Amino acid sequence: xxxxxxxxxxxxxxxxxxxxxxxxxxxxxxxxxxxxxxxxxxxxxxxxxxxxxxxxxxxxxxxxxxxxxxxxxxxxxxxxxxxxxxxxxxxxxxxxxxxxxxxxxxxxxxxxxxxxxxxxxxxxxxxxxxxxxxxxxxxxxxxxxxxxxxxxxxxxxxxxxxxxxxxxxxxxxxxxxxxxxxxxxxxxxxxxxxxxxxxxxxxxxxxxxxxxxxxxxxxxxxxxxxxxxxxxxxxxxxxxxxxxxxxxxxxxxxxxxxxxxxxxxxxxxxxxxxxxxxxxxxxxxxxxxxxxxxxxxxxxxxxxxxxxxxxxxxxxxxxxxxxxxxxxxxx
Amino acid sequence: xxxxxxxxxxxxxxxxxxxxxxxxxxxxxxxxxxxxxxxxxxxxxxxxxxxxxxxxxxxxxxxxxxxxxxxxxxxxxxxxxxxxxxxxxxxxxxxxxxxxxxxxxxxxxxxxxxxxxxxxxxxxxxxxxxxxxxxxxxxxxxxxxxxxxxxxxxxxxxxxxxxxxxxxxxxxxxxxxxxxxxxxxxxxxxxxxxxxxxxxxxxxxxxxxxxxxxxxxxxxxxxxxxxxxxxxxxxxxxxxxxxxxxxxxxxxxxxxxxxxxxxxxxxxxxxxxxxxxxxxxxxxxxxxxxxxxxxxxxxxxxxxxxxxxxxxxxxxxxxxxxxxxx
Amino acid sequence: xxxxxxxxxxxxxxxxxxxxxxxxxxxxxxxxxxxxxxxxxxxxxxxxxxxxxxxxxxxxxxxxxxxxxxxxxxxxxxxxxxxxxxxxxxxxxxxxxxxxxxxxxxxxxxxxxxxxxxxxxxxxxxxxxxxxxxxxxxxxxxxxxxxxxxxxxxxxxxxxxxxxxxxxxxxxxxxxxxxxxxxxxxxxxxxxxxxxxxxxxxxxxxxxxxxxxxxxxxxxxxxxxxxxxxxxxxxxxxxxxxxxxxxxxxxxxxxxxxxxxxxxxxxxxxxxxxxxxxxxxxxxxxxxxxxxxxxxxxx
Numbered sequence: 001x002x003x004x005x006x007x008x009x010x011x012x013x014x015x016x017x018x019x020x021x022x023x024x025x026x027x028x029x030x031x032x033x034x035x036x037x038x039x040x041x042x043x044x045x046x047x048x049x050x051x052x053x054x055x056x057x058x059x060x061x062x063x064x065x066x067x068x069x070x071x072x073x074x075x076x077x078x079x080x081x082x083x084x085x086x087x088x089x090x091x092x093x094x095x096x097x098x099x100x101x102x103x104x105x106x107x108x109x110x111x112x113x114x115x116x117x118x119x120x121x122x123x124x125x126x127x128x129x130x131x132x133x134x135x136x137x138x139x140x141x142x143x144x145x146x147x148x149x150x151x152x153x154x155x156x157x158x159x160x161x162x163x164x165x166x167x168x169x170x171x172x173x174x175x176x177x178x179x180x181x182x183x184x185x186x187x188x189x190x191x192x193x194x195x196x197x198x199x200x201x202x203x204x205x206x207x208x209x210x211x212x213x214x215x216x217x218x219x220x221x222x223x224x225x226x227x228x229x230x231x232x233x234x235x236x237x238x239x240x241x242x243x244x245x246x247x248x249x250x251x252x253x254x255x256x257x258x259x260x261x262x263x264x265x266x267x268x269x270x271x272x273x274x275x276x277x278x279x280x281x282x283x284x285x286x287x288x289x290x291x292x293x294x295x296x297x298x299x300x301x302x303x304x305x306x307x308x309x310x311x312x313x314x315x316x317x318x319x320x321x322x323x324x325x326x327x328x329x330x331x
Numbered sequence: 332x333x334x335x336x337x338x339x340x341x342x343x344x345x346x347x348x349x350x351x352x353x354x355x356x357x358x359x360x361x362x363x364x365x366x367x368x369x370x371x372x373x374x375x376x377x378x379x380x381x382x383x384x385x386x387x388x389x390x391x392x393x394x395x396x397x398x399x400x401x402x403x404x405x406x407x408x409x410x411x412x413x414x415x416x417x418x419x420x421x422x423x424x425x426x427x428x429x430x431x432x433x434x435x436x437x438x439x440x441x442x443x444x445x446x447x448x449x450x451x452x453x454x455x456x457x458x459x460x461x462x463x464x465x466x467x468x469x470x471x472x473x474x475x476x477x478x479x480x481x482x483x484x485x486x487x488x489x490x491x492x493x494x495x496x497x498x499x500x501x502x503x504x505x506x507x508x509x510x511x512x513x514x515x516x517x518x519x520x521x522x523x524x525x526x527x528x529x530x531x532x533x534x535x536x537x538x539x540x541x542x543x544x545x546x547x548x549x550x551x552x553x554x555x556x557x558x559x560x561x562x563x564x565x566x567x568x569x570x571x572x573x574x575x576x577x578x579x580x581x582x583x584x585x586x587x588x589x590x591x592x593x594x595x596x597x598x599x600x601x602x603x604x605x606x607x608x609x610x611x612x613x614x615x616x617x618x619x620x621x622x623x624x625x626x627x628x629x630x631x632x633x634x635x636x637x638x639x640x641x642x643x644x645x646x647x648x649x650x651x652x653x654x655x656x657x
Numbered sequence: 658x659x660x661x662x663x664x665x666x667x668x669x670x671x672x673x674x675x676x677x678x679x680x681x682x683x684x685x686x687x688x689x690x691x692x693x694x695x696x697x698x699x700x701x702x703x704x705x706x707x708x709x710x711x712x713x714x715x716x717x718x719x720x721x722x723x724x725x726x727x728x729x730x731x732x733x734x735x736x737x738x739x740x741x742x743x744x745x746x747x748x749x750x751x752x753x754x755x756x757x758x759x760x761x762x763x764x765x766x767x768x769x770x771x772x773x774x775x776x777x778x779x780x781x782x783x784x785x786x787x788x789x790x791x792x793x794x795x796x797x798x799x800x801x802x803x804x805x806x807x808x809x810x811x812x813x814x815x816x817x818x819x820x821x822x823x824x825x826x827x828x829x830x831x832x833x834x835x836x837x838x839x840x841x842x843x844x845x846x847x848x849x850x851x852x853x854x855x856x857x858x859x860x861x862x863x864x865x866x867x868x869x870x871x872x873x874x875x876x877x878x879x880x881x882x883x884x885x886x887x888x889x890x891x892x893x894x895x896x897x898x899x900x901x902x903x904x905x906x907x908x909x910x911x912x913x914x915x916x917x918x919x920x921x922x923x924x925x926x927x928x929x930x931x932x933x934x935x936x937x938x939x940x941x942x943x944x945x946x947x948x949x950x951x952x953x954x955x956x
Contacts, residue, residue, distance in 0.1 A: 016682070046513035047484075160602050190376035190540065191584040192599045199598070217514060220543075220586030224594065247590050261518035262588035263543030278483040391846060418852030430842035435865040445851040494851060 003178055003211045004035040004058070009071035011050075011057045011235075013282075014064075025282040027053050027066070029235040029290075037178065040205055040212045042222035042243070044258070045232030048279045051215045054232070055181045059098060060088050076178060094124040097172030101184040103164035107156035113167050114152025121174045135174065143170045143200055162193035169200060176208070183215045198225050219262050223247060228314075231255045234280045234290035241315030251317035253325050254291050289319065297321045297328065334403070335364035336534045337388065337502055341397040344383050344558075353607045357383045359558040360397070365502065370528055370535040372549030372566065374542060374581070378603050380558035381538045385504040388536060389421040390414050401502070419449045422495040426507040428487035432479040438465075438490055439475040445497040460497075467530075468493045468523055485516035492523065496531060504536045509544055517544075524548055542585045546570055554578050557606055557614035560633070564641030574636050574643040577615045579655045597655045613644070620655050621647060683946065690942015693876070696935030704750040713741035715748040715901040724918050734920035736909060738899055742920060745901035746928050752902040753932050756817060756886045757879035763821025764878060768828025769871055773859045775829065776836025776867075777845075787833070790826040798823045802885060806894050816895050820882050827878060828871050835867035876940030880933045887929055903929045 011028035028050050035041050043051050057068050060080060073080040075096065080088065092098075100106050108116055117136035121127055127135070133152070140148035143166045159167060165185060172180055182201060186194035202225055205212055214226060222229050222243060230240040231254065239252040250256045259265060277294040286292045288303040295302070301320050308316040319325065344358040358380040365371055365388075375381045386392040388399060390406050398405045406417060425431040432441055442461045446452055452460065462472050470489045479487055488508060495503055505524070509517040525548065528535060539545045545552065552569040554562040554577065562575040573579045583596045599618050604610055610617050612627040619626065626646060633642045634649060647653040684691040703710060713731075719739040727734045733742035775786040793801075802819055809815045839845065848862045889895030890904025891911075898905045903925040910922020 021678070046515065162602050190603065191542070191586075192376065192580060193602055195584045195586075195596065195598055218586070219514070219588035223588050223590040223592070224586050243590050247588075257515045259588065261514045263521075263541070263547050264587045264589055264592075266518055266521065266547055278486075389850060391850060415852045415854065418850060421850075423847075423850045425843040425847060427843060431844055431847045433844045433848070433862050433866070436862075444853070448852045448857075491847070494847070497851075 001036055002034050003037050003076060004213075005072075005074040006034070006054075006058060007032050007072045007074070009054065009057055009073065010069045011053055011062065011066060012069050013066050023283055026285055027235050027282055028057060029285070030071070031057075031232075031235070031237055032071075033230050033237060033240060035179070035211045035213060037211050038205055038209045039228065040202070040214060040226045042226035042229040043213060043215045043232060044217060044219060044222055044229060046217065046279060048282075049232040050235040051217075051232055052183050053235075055098065055183055055213070055215060059092060059096065059181070060085075061092075090124060093120055093177075094175040095177055096179045096181065097175070097177040099165070099168050099172050099180060099182040099185050101187050103161065103168045104156060104159070106168055107159075107164060109156050111156075112152065113154050113156060113159070117152075117167075117171055117174055120171050124175050132174075136170070139170045139173050140167070143167075143173070144196065145170070161189055162196065165189065165197055166200070169197070169204075173204070173208075177210060179211045179213070180204070181213045181215070184217075185214065186218075186221070187216075194221075201225070219258065231258065234282065234285060236290060236318065238291065238319070239315075239317040241312065245312050245315045249312060249315070249326075251311040251315070251322045251325070252291075252319045253295050253297060253329075255317070256325070256329060291319075297325050333366060336367050336402065337365040338400045339363050339365075339384075339388060339397070340400070342384060342387055342394050342399065343396040344380070344387060344392060345395045348607075356606050356609055357558055358387070358394075359609075361555070361558070361560050362397075363553055363560065363563065365534045365536060367501065367534050368528070368532045369550045370537055370548055371551045371553060372545035373536060373538045373553045373555060374540065374545050375555030376540060376581075376603050378557070378606060379555040380606070381540075381555050382506055383558075384555070385423070385506050385536055385538050389423050389502070389504050390417070391423070415448075418445070419498045420501040421504075422498070422500040422502070423504040423506065424488075424491050424495050424508045427511050428484055428491050429479075429511075431491050432487060432494075434479050436478070437475070438477055438479065438482070441479070441490060442475070442493045442497060445494060449498050461493075464493045464497055468496070469519075483516070484512050485519060488512060488516075488520050489523065492520075492527070496527065496533075499531065500533055502534045502536070504538070506538045507540070508537075510539060510541060521547060542570075542582060543587070554581070557603065557609060559614050559630075559644065561615065561645075562641075562643040563633075564636070564643075568636075568641045572641075574641065574648055574653055575615075575645050576619050576621050576647075576653060576655050578643070580620075613646075621653065687942040687945045689938045690946065693935050693938030693940070693942055696931055697876075697939055700750045700753065700932055700935065703747050704754050707747050707751055711741075711744035711747050713744045715744040716740060716899055718899075724913065724921070726918070727920055733924045734918075736906070736921045737913060740899065740901075742906075742924050745906060746903070746924050748901040749903045749906065749925060749928060750932070752813075752896065752900070753883050753929075755813065756820070757882045757936070759817045760821045760824065760882040760886075761875050761879050763818060764824040764828055765871065765875070767822060768825035769832050769864070769868070770859070771825070772829040772832025772871075773836055773863050773867065776833040776840070777855075777859060777863060779840075783833075786829065790829045793823065793826045799885065799888060802889060803892065803894055806889055811889075811894055811897055813896055816886050816889060820885055824878055824881065827874060831870040831874055832867050835870050836863055839863065839866055873944040873946075874940070876936050876943055878940075880936030880940065883929070883936065884933050 009028055009031040013025040013027055015023055017023050031054050043054065045051050056062050058073050062068065068081065114136055118129060118132040121132040121135060122129060137148045137152060140151055145151050145163065145166050156164065186197050189197065198221060201212055204210055214221065216222060226243050229243050229246055230237045231252065233254050239246060239255045246255065247259060250259050280286065280290055280293060286303065289306045292298045292302045306318050306320055308318050309322060311317050311322060340362050342358055342361040346355040346357055348355060361384055373381045373384065383392065387394045394407050399407045406414065439461050442464055443457045446457045446460060461475065465472050465475060468489045470486060470493060474482060474486060509520050512520060521544065537545060537548050546566065549566045552564060552566050553560050554575065556577050562569060562578045569578065570582065573582055580597055580599050597620060601618050604617055612629055613631050616622050616626040631644045631646045633644045635642055636648065645653050722735045723739045724737055725731055725735045731741050731743060733746060736742055771786055775783040802823055805819045806815055845858065845862065848858050886895055887904030890902050891908045893908065896902040896905055898909055906925035907922050913921045
């Protein structure tokens with residue numbers, strides 16, 4: 001059952017420069033994807049591709065000058081873009097939870113973590129403080145925090161990075177959310193701790209049937225923890241499909257470059273990695289394919305609008321030269 | 332056997348925190364050699380002291396104890412003025428290219444600065460040389476007149492590398508040079524480093540927490556944990572037959588970007604202890620799945636494995652019971 | 658030929674439009690700075706063209722015209738020495754700038770290097786410099802200024818030096834704070850690693866990146882300098898009458914105020930208020946525009 005359906009989402013940054021002219025950065029240009037319960041989707045792409053912006057647009061957490069200017073976000077049968085801000089507030093933290101990068105800065109430094117967990121629960125339900133407290137202890141234990149009863153009294157600064165991330169995940173779980181959006185949940189954590197956090201997220205999907213969207217730039221995480229992946233470039237999803245299918249038969253030249261650039265592939269590769277280069281100018285994007293300036297296969301056709309094409313079972317890519325790229329990649 | 336270019340001996344660095352006056356034992360007796368044309372990869376989690384070691388090697392920091400002998404001369408005690416002259420040969424590339432360059436200087440001046448300080452070249456000779464260096468790091472020479480704020484992360488890191496190689500140094504420390512860059516940009520920088528390794532003959536110390544990257548560029552590996560080297564050896568040996576239980580778990584936690592790769596994971600509980608409050612005995616004893624009573628009493632010495640090219644600090648190695656099983 | 662004219666015309670037109678839209682942009686973000694700038698600009702105009710604008714010599718006295726009220730002949734009246742108040746107020750703007758600008762320069766020359774050095778070195782050196790700076794700041798500066806000027810003698814040079822030294826701590830603090838913020842970025846380490854000596858680190862690498870806060874402060878400090886030098890003159894230890902300095906003129910005017918001869922003191926007072934206001938408004942605007950921490954709103 002589809003839980004989240006994002007359709008043709010457009011987000012722009014609208015501002016004035018020093019010369020008093022209006023400038024529009026088209027940061028999201030028609031993002032569409034679906035996510036079902038019990039599924040883990042990996043959203044990958046380079047800095048500035050719009051990964052986090054997609055999450056913030058879904059959650060309706062944008063601050064000016066960023067604004068959603070088009071598209072629909074359907075969550076559990078409701079269009080989130082039609083909701084009043086009160087309704088959206090009650091949805092956030094209860095049905096949709098977010099786990100962000102920099103866990104420590106997301107915790108209130110002046111409140112003990114137990115109190116913060118209790119507040120999240122009582123804000124969204126009729127639970128008494130006592131039942132909320134009992135639930136907080138139970139959930140802290142279930143996210144692998146030793147001695148949860150004692151940890152309820154801890155201050156955020158007393159937690160290590162990994163512990164703080166666990167507390168944040170515990171906070172996300174307090175209200176049994178249906179969807180967890182994890183924005184770079186393990187960036188800045190050590191590899192041994194990263195494995196613990198990701199295992200925890202996977203366990204939640206299996207035991208509680210939540211849907212998880214992991215935003216990351218680490219293809220290793222996507223390869224081992226996600227079922228489906230979506231590759232973003234300049235505010236669009238340029239390729240999406242099952243993880244195995246995308247890794248085995250990447251169709252979009254950008255996806256190929258990304259996968260070629262992983263250390264594992266670099267070791268086996270005989271040829272140099274094509275690609276790199278600066279991200280396109282969001283104030284003045286190419287008319288057709290956004291990747292045209294960095295693509296070896298680009299020709300005039302690429303300046304025409306491009307659409308998603310099916311390349312395999314549930315595997316789509318936004319490129320006009322899929323077969324040419326496949327045949328000519330190694331030359 | 333050839334003389335090492337640089338020999339670090341029992342390097343130790345303790346910091347005292349300003350307010351609480353606690354001693355942070357960042358590095359505790361680290362010894363290793365570096366040879367011309369060879370790259371040493373230093374891996375470890377945050378708090379393992381790897382950046383501190385890198386900064387002591389190029390004398391950005393003075394060691395609390397121990398020595399760094401560069402071409403046989405102990406540089407850890409030299410006065411600042413003498414160290415400045417050595418900068419011709421000792422260079423470093425930093426982690427975050429966005430903050431590593433003076434934002435108010437044009438790229439050309441940034442690349443020329445080492446030449447201005449260390450050579451007697453005229454300004455037009457310096458300018459020619461800067462263009463030459465820019466080309467050698469595959470930086471478009473049109474960018475030389477720009478300010479750092481106008482360049483992308485990959486271009487900035489190329490500028491940093493250009494600046495570091497401007498005086499043809501004998502040794503370069505690279506502190507996580509690719510970890511803040513996007514994947515496709517990272518590959519280009521790694522290519523460049525590979526090229527420089529072949530062309531310049533400089534010794535490199537490559538510091539990273541990313542095992543995949545270290546594996547790609549290193550000849551020799553050092554594994555750091557809480558300021559101790561717990562394993563060292565040739566790259567293939569350490570990656571294929573890790574001896575120390577920590578190295579084994581670290582390698583197993585790495586996620587290769589290939590959904591078909593088998594993961595033989597043995598997970599660790601907990602996190603790296605604080606370097607203020609070091610455990611007695613083996614530094615890894617608080618998390619080691621193979622820990623036993625005598626691990627907690629004394630620091631285990633480095634022991635040779637096979638022919639001695641690979642060494643690790645675990646008391647189980649002589650008994651052959653050092654393998655963590657899944 | 659006609660073509661050439663249209664080309665140059667459209668060129669100047671577009672340049673004019675560009676400058677104009679930039680001005681509009683700045684005034685949208687900080688209208689006070691534009692008002693302040695206009696006020697300072699007018700005073701600057703008066704100071705530069707004073708010899709042309711003054712109807713009378715500001716220090717020649719006419720014994721027949723003592724304490725005459727404002728008239729067509731003497732717009733602002735005459736003072737107790739029979740000198741033309743209008744001419745003296747105009748000429749006084751020269752003293753305003755003559756004190757404000759050199760004072761701020763003295764403060765910058767002292768404060769900026771100290772701030773750079775303290776912030777960069779840290780530790781005991783920083784501690785020592787900052788304790789001295791704090792001592793300066795907690796002591797009421799007007800009393801210190803009074804004492805020092807009284808001891809060294811009331812010349813313009815002394816007033817400038819004393820006020821300049823007294824105000825240097827502000828710049829030490831501002832620059833040091835910026836240096837502390839910059840210390841965490843690795844371009845300083847990168848400067849050390851290529852072999853820069855300390856002076857180059859301070860003045861080539863740190864200074865251009867740490868000067869914005871101090872630049873933003875200059876106009877506000879100029880206002881302070883004008884005010885305090887007027888205060889010193891008013892108290893009789895600064896610049897002495899009959900020099901046409903506003904503070905000294907206000908002091909003189911205060912004696913006649915009770916007799917109803919208000920024009921002697923009020924006109925220089927108003928001029929002083931406007932100049933201080935102008936510097937302050939301009940300075941506030943400068944801080945908004947230059948100081949990234951105060952910069953708000955759209956990118």
